[in-house]
Amino acid sequence: MSLRVLVAGAAAGGGLPQWNCNGSNSAAFWRGSQPFQAATQSCLAVSSNGSDWALLNASPDIRQQIMALPQLQPRDPSRYGLRDTPIRAVLLTNGDIDHVAGLLTLREKQAFDLVTTPVIADVLAQNPIFDALDPQFVTRRTIALDQPFALIDGVTAELFAVPGKVPLYLEGDTVDTEVVGEQTVGVELSDGASSVFYIPGCAAIPDTLAQRLTGAKLVLFDGTLWTDDEMIQQGVGQKTGKRMGHISMSGADGSIAAFENLSVTRKVFVHINNTNPVWRNGPERAEAEAAGWEIAYDGMEIRL
Amino acid sequence: MSLRVLVAGAAAGGGLPQWNCNGSNSAAFWRGSQPFQAATQSCLAVSSNGSDWALLNASPDIRQQIMALPQLQPRDPSRYGLRDTPIRAVLLTNGDIDHVAGLLTLREKQAFDLVTTPVIADVLAQNPIFDALDPQFVTRRTIALDQPFALIDGVTAELFAVPGKVPLYLEGDTVDTEVVGEQTVGVELSDGASSVFYIPGCAAIPDTLAQRLTGAKLVLFDGTLWTDDEMIQQGVGQKTGKRMGHISMSGADGSIAAFENLSVTRKVFVHINNTNPVWRNGPERAEAEAAGWEIAYDGMEIRL
Numbered sequence: 147m148s149l150r151v152l153v154a155g156a157a158a159g160g161g162l163p164q165w166n167c168n169g170s171n172s173a174a175f176w177r178g179s180q181p182f183q184a185a186t187q188s189c190l191a192v193s194s195n196g197s198d199w200a201l202l203n204a205s206p207d208i209r210q211q212i213m214a215l216p217q218l219q220p221r222d223p224s225r226y227g228l229r230d231t232p233i234r235a236v237l238l239t240n241g242d243i244d245h246v247a248g249l250l251t252l253r254e255k256q257a258f259d260l261v262t263t264p265v266i267a268d269v270l271a272q273n274p275i276f277d278a279l280d281p282q283f284v285t286r287r288t289i290a291l292d293q294p295f296a297l298i299d300g301v302t303a304e305l306f307a308v309p310g311k312v313p314l315y316l317e318g319d320t321v322d323t324e325v326v327g328e329q330t331v332g333v334e335l336s337d338g339a340s341s342v343f344y345i346p347g348c349a350a351i352p353d354t355l356a357q358r359l360t361g362a363k364l365v366l367f368d369g370t371l372w373t374d375d376e377m378i379q380q381g382v383g384q385k386t387g388k389r390m391g392h393i394s395m396s397g398a399d400g401s402i403a404a405f406e407n408l409s410v411t412r413k414v415f416v417h418i419n420n421t422n423p424v425w426r427n428g429p430e431r432a433e434a435e436a437a438g439w440e441i442a443y444d445g446m447e448i449r450l
Numbered sequence: 451m452s453l454r455v456l457v458a459g460a461a462a463g464g465g466l467p468q469w470n471c472n473g474s475n476s477a478a479f480w481r482g483s484q485p486f487q488a489a490t491q492s493c494l495a496v497s498s499n500g501s502d503w504a505l506l507n508a509s510p511d512i513r514q515q516i517m518a519l520p521q522l523q524p525r526d527p528s529r530y531g532l533r534d535t536p537i538r539a540v541l542l543t544n545g546d547i548d549h550v551a552g553l554l555t556l557r558e559k560q561a562f563d564l565v566t567t568p569v570i571a572d573v574l575a576q577n578p579i580f581d582a583l584d585p586q587f588v589t590r591r592t593i594a595l596d597q598p599f600a601l602i603d604g605v606t607a608e609l610f611a612v613p614g615k616v617p618l619y620l621e622g623d624t625v626d627t628e629v630v631g632e633q634t635v636g637v638e639l640s641d642g643a644s645s646v647f648y649i650p651g652c653a654a655i656p657d658t659l660a661q662r663l664t665g666a667k668l669v670l671f672d673g674t675l676w677t678d679d680e681m682i683q684q685g686v687g688q689k690t691g692k693r694m695g696h697i698s699m700s701g702a703d704g705s706i707a708a709f710e711n712l713s714v715t716r717k718v719f720v721h722i723n724n725t726n727p728v729w730r731n732g733p734e735r736a737e738a739e740a741a742g743w744e745i746a747y748d749g750m751e752i753r754l
Contacts, residue, residue: 161513165555166524167524176524206513206551213488226472227472243557243579243582247579250554251469273579274619275619278618278619315581381532
């Protein structure tokens with residue numbers, strides 16, 4: 147028994163490549179020259195006993211991810227029956243499409259716990275399409291912030307607010323991009339002996355968050371963009387990272403600098419946008435690695 | 451210029467294999483013995499000029515389908531720019547998850563027409579999550595039944611009602627499984643010279659439908675189940691095909707019998723459930739083929 151985390155999808159919304167993107171990273175795939183591995187959208191799986199797993203976020207690519215990862219596939223029918231999954235819980239860290247759309251794949255009368263903050267539960271409830279998750283099978287658990295709870299057998303979790311924003315599809319005319327509340331959370335996962343922090347979306351690192359992470363053994367953190375204006379510079383979008391609710395990796399107010407003195411043993415970037423230069427071997431990836439960061443990839447597994 | 455149809459996904463809801471299914475077809479994939487090709491969920495692409503494509507239904511697997519099919523990928527950036535897709539329209543034949551969930555992938559400020567009946571437009575409008583399709587880019591067109599309209603450059607379409615039911619997530623306590631109206635439609639596609647019928651969901655074949663299809667060059671038709679009680683017999687579900695709004699292939703009141711005297715030149719089963727024995731080489735597939743049917747597969751392309 148040890149805490150295992152499995153990166154089912156290392157990419158941010160859209161994945162790598164993104165369906166309609168000709169930016170240099172995505173275009174490499176469309177042109178048939180693939181200098182690096184493709185990546186599906188943001189999902190982390192966690193287990194303590196290796197048999198029961200929780201998904202942290204349900205990406206639109208979840209069916210493809212399950213097909214790629216034996217850990218998440220139906221087990222021996224002679225023991226587990228004709229309908230089976232090792233996925234016992236799905237926890238959402240925000241209401242973004244890349245984190246919730248996969249719920250629509252996890253239908254077909256399968257029992258699991260759907261775990262969210264009250265605010266995200268409301269977002270789902272406002273969309274009747276999520277009634278595809280039959281309440282006779284799927285238990286919706288709403289969890290308050292800063293309260294440890296049993297997530298699956300052998301794994302406790304605690305949700306804490308991090309700066310973020312409402313999902314894009316709920317944005318009004320003005321958007322506060324650094325709300326701290328139930329819209330965007332980080333998760334601390336523990337098996338009693340070790341703990342892991344998972345924070346795939348985070349707009350800034352205030353002192354309270356820095357203190358919480360200090361001395362952690364493993365943090366998987368928002369690696370959406372390298373520079374705040376990366377999408378604008380590459381001509382594929384008009385928004386900065388700050389506008390999207392994501393801190394950048396580089397620069398004086400970036401995550402690499404913010405983590406420099408936190409004494410975190412192992413730091414892994416996840417939720418990496420297809421525009422991010424760290425996908426490639428190059429100076430940015432070298433800089434991140436020199437600062438002690440790892441770049442996640444689909445199928446990356448870490449045991450604590 | 452000729453009408454081209456491309457089966458992006460040949461399977462019904464859940465795909466083959468289905469994420470939580472240990473039925474014999476799905477289990478073959480989980481156990482590593484794959485006697486046949488996997489299949490993604492229901493989507494047909496159509497084009498006349500080979501450059502502009504319409505998708506008929508947007509399956510949860512659409513990102514994977516685009517990655518597999520060069521026809522649907524972004525084109526040369528020097529000519530088409532940094533954001534591009536040959537997908538100019540998406541037409542929905544009903545509101546089922548396997549036909550609409552992929553809309554959530556087709557976001558990222560990309561222009562296309564979203565074409566539905568008024569009833570299905572209402573289903574989408576009741577779910578704010580579909581606002582991810584920015585109305586500044588995505589034009590929602592509601593189309594009346596039995597009226598030809600321009601779908602994309604070189605392709606006209608006409609929607610017609612076929613027997614069906616409301617999507618599962620909108621079912622009440624009682625369900626009429628053979629409603630004829632805007633909930634479930636078939637599509638006739640034409641380039642002026644040739645026409646194709648696409649009917650991925652259909653609960654029965656009344657005389658009016660039989661007459662419409664008589665003498666057609668190509669019909670792609672609902673191949674969900676081989677026998678009506680197939681899911682019950684295999685122990686993976688409690689519903690008959692009739693209860694799910696799908697006519698079966700075999701038997702006196704099945705689709706093979708109903709098509710027998712319709713003089714359709716080419717008949718192709720699509721939207722095939724993972725429980726259907728026709729995926730395998732065996733007596734059922736042989737019987738369908740002997741009756742002049744083809745079994746669709748992902749990537750199957752037909753030119754008229």
